[in-house]
Amino acid sequence: MLETDTLRKDFKSKVAVDNVNLYLKQGESVGLLGPNGAGKSTLISMLATLLKPTSGTVTWNGEDILKNTNVIRPILGMVPQEIALYKELTAYENVKFFGKIYGLRGKRLEERTQAALELVGLADRQKELVKTYSGGMQRRINIAVALLHEPAVIIMDEPTVGIDPQSRFYILDMVKKLKEEKGMTVLYTSHYMEEVEKLCDRIYIMDHGKIIATGSKEELISILSSEEMIKLELDQATVAFKEALRAQKHILKVTAWEKGLQLVVSKNSRKLAAIFRLAEEHQIAVHSVHVAVPSLEDVFLHLTGRKLRD
């Protein structure tokens, strides 16, 4: 398990990471969400021992990795936001070059280079110069480099920002497979809520250097409210029907909308049965019912007061 204890980073008077406690269990896929400047990059740079914390610890299975960086480096693969490749070389040459830096040699170097290129779906185009690749393909090569030494943990800093949809789809699918088929532990930072929802077992929400919420998607959503919104499409709502709805304990608000009525109801109440019963009694035909469940985006907005992509 990779774990931080009251991890902090100050840049002069600015607290970029403020006493963060976070853990990644083996085989888990964890999302780190936060608006610009929340401290995500600073935090993961410390996890990868690329940046020295002001205070606090990072441990791998109980061992302090900051005191002994040799512990974490072989275990961890880091995919930075920026593309760090030699554009005048081919993809194959790039990956092999980084493999040498990792200390791989001979047959093992060749095997790992091919395996990493295959993992990111670019083995068949490995002889092409990186400068001819799209931004998304270059990002995939960056990921291949991070996977070369078969790390147990991979940390990805917004790997799908600004790339073509095909590469984005490919990267998402690959991250899923890394977790499911190879049992890798993944820490994934993103501005795309739907990616984190799809990929991650657990999510940390970070703002102003602090972790302000954590849990599964469902747990985070349950923070939000004890209410739900229901939209009923009707022919015409009579005054009596509206009054009967308002008299229900679990129906908190009844307002009109263009196609019928909009209700605010208590969550987990048996409100649909009551609504249909009253509609029947008042001879109102209900054409459709839409129950709006809060999204993770709503939770994020609620907690931080900001949208993820301002």
Ligand SMILES: Nc1ncnc2c1ncn2[C@@H]1O[C@H](COP(=O)(O)OP(=O)(O)OP(=O)(O)O)[C@@H](O)[C@H]1O
């Ligand atoms: N080297 C540095 N010197 C001074 N301040 C820094 C430095 N690096 C980061 N900061 C500040 O620390 C805060 C956190 O920055 P960080 O890059 O970690 O945020 P982030 O969540 O990764 O943002 P983004 O999504 O934009 O990458 C910001 O206010 C940033 O300006």
